[in-house]
Amino acid sequence: MDVALLSLLVFISLGSVGQNFLFLIAIILIRAGAHRLLNARQQFGPEKEYGRSVITLNLFLKDTFTQGVLLLLVALPLTYFSMISLTSFGHEGWALVAALWIGFTFLHTRFYPTVIAPLFNQFSPLDDNQLQVEISQRAEKAGCHLQALQIMDGSKRSANGNARVEGLGGAKRVVLLDTLFDILEKSEIIAVIAHELGHIKQHHIAKYELLLALIRFTWVFTIGYFVLTGVAPAIALSILWLVSSLYMFFLTPWISALIRGYEHQADAFVVSNGDGKALLSALAKLNVQNLATLRSDPVYRFFFHSHPDYQEREAHILGTTPHATS
Numbered sequence: 001m002d003v004a005l006l007s008l009l010v011f012i013s014l015g016s017v018g019q020n021f022l023f024l025i026a027i028i029l030i031r032a033g034a035h036r037l038l039n040a041r042q043q044f045g046p047e048k049e050y051g052r053s054v055i056t057l058n059l060f061l062k063d064t065f066t067q068g069v070l071l072l073l074v075a076l077p078l079t080y081f082s083m084i085s086l087t088s089f090g091h092e093g094w095a096l097v098a099a100l101w102i103g104f105t106f107l108h109t110r111f112y113p114t115v116i117a118p119l120f121n122q123f124s125p126l127d128d129n130q131l132q133v134e135i136s137q138r139a140e141k142a143g144c145h146l147q148a149l150q151i152m153d154g155s156k157r158s159a160n161g162n163a164r165v166e167g168l169g170g171a172k173r174v175v176l177l178d179t180l181f182d183i184l185e186k187s188e189i190i191a192v193i194a195h196e197l198g199h200i201k202q203h204h205i206a207k208y209e210l211l212l213a214l215i216r217f218t219w220v221f222t223i224g225y226f227v228l229t230g231v232a233p234a235i236a237l238s239i240l241w242l243v244s245s246l247y248m249f250f251l252t253p254w255i256s257a258l259i260r261g262y263e264h265q266a267d268a269f270v271v272s273n274g275d276g277k278a279l280l281s282a283l284a285k286l287n288v289q290n291l292a293t294l295r296s297d298p299v300y301r302f303f304f305h306s307h308p309d310y311q312e313r314e315a316h317i318l319g320t321t322p323h324a325t326s
């Protein structure tokens with residue numbers, strides 16, 4: 001570990017609880033700041049150059065401010081209660097730290113659509129009644145309850161098209177970016193929504209959240225209990241957070257493989273409902289709109305791609321389509 005950081009950790013460990021707390025918050029803010037700078041470089045660099053990012057400096061700064069306030073609202077109580085847990089309950093306090101972290105993550109996923117997302121984007125219902133009726137019938141026929149479908153003004157930040165499912169339980173909804181309507185036909189929009197319904201039908205969000213909870217618990221509790229035993233709380237929490245990226249790096253390929261599997265399952269759901277052809281045509285258009293590669297480097301894909309590339313999805317969709325001719 002860097003000598004300067006180690007000296008600082010030793011110095012801080014000799015300080016008061018207040019100093020330790022401020023030190024932890026400083027680490028969190030420095031990490032978030034560095035991440036945001038890299039993000040700015042990406043959005044105002046290559047993505048702007050290739051016409052993907054359309055964000056203005058004003059909006060970027062506004063987003064940064066809102067994200068900073070949200071981070072402090074979360075980090076201050078989480079850090080405080082983590083330190084109190086470790087100080088009051090010793091080694092067993094690590095179970096409480098892990099529970100706090102996991103509890104917060106579930107709350108974030110549950111309330112993201114209603115509390116956080118509206119701070120950044122505007123959401124509106126689909127204004128095409130006929131399309132809405134067709135989608136509802138499709139969902140009903142597939143035995144899938146579509147609680148809400150919302151259109152998001154993604155075009156104020158990016159020209160890329162996308163769709164997703166977000167939220168848990170009663171707050172679950174399908175979100176379509178408005179940029180999709182620039183390039184997709186009605187039948188292709190239905191196929192994209194059917195893909196998201198496939199995720200809902202197979203409870204992918206809940207399964208993914210449970211897996212992450214297990215990973216986080218293992219990470220926080222076992223490392224805290226067995227490795228950071230006897231280390232001052234502020235230092236132990238700092239070490240845990242500083243090396244968490246490294247831990248996640250080694251898990252990334254396995255998590256990516258799991259999500260790629262989810263994508264194939266959602267595509268198979270679309271095929272089983274008769275929209276495979278429209279999905280393929282939508283994916284081809286999205287590939288062009290988002291400047292994605294048809295087939296990426298296998299090692300890079302193994303590590304980082306959470307979505308299969310176009311050719312891989314095409315092979316799976318054609319493989320599961322009855323009487324496929326190409």
Ligand SMILES: [Zn+2]
Pocket residue numbers: 195196199262263266
């Ligand atoms: Zn998907």
